[in-house]
Amino acid sequence: MCLAVPGRVLGVEDRDGTRMATVDFGGVVKEVCLEYLPDLRVGEYAIVHVGFALQRLDEESARRTLELFENLGMLQEEFGDPWEAAAHPEEEAERPTQDGVAGEVQR
Secondary structure (H helix, E strand, O other), X not given: OOOOEEEEEEEEEEEOOEEEEEEEEOOEEEEEEOOOOOOOXXXXXXXXXXXXXXXXXXXXXXXXXXXXXXXXXXXXXXXXXXXXXXXXXXXXXXXXXXXXXXXXXXX
């Protein structure tokens, strides 16, 4: 699954003519392109999808969304190590599906 996830900007730099940011997604730190939000600053939050910051977001909304994603196990699914997940398929089978029944996760 590919989610648009809120993250907090930790640092901003120009890399080979492209504005990039280091962004914290509830403990997972990734590099993000700021071409769509070139005026985004350190400390601000943005919705990020496939490595691009797409929309500025207020802190309260970002924190609520990250908490919800974490409770649903979606942050691990989005940012977790695929090799680790493959090594423990029984955990994937225990995660509830969209209808609330444990079993194979619907994608």
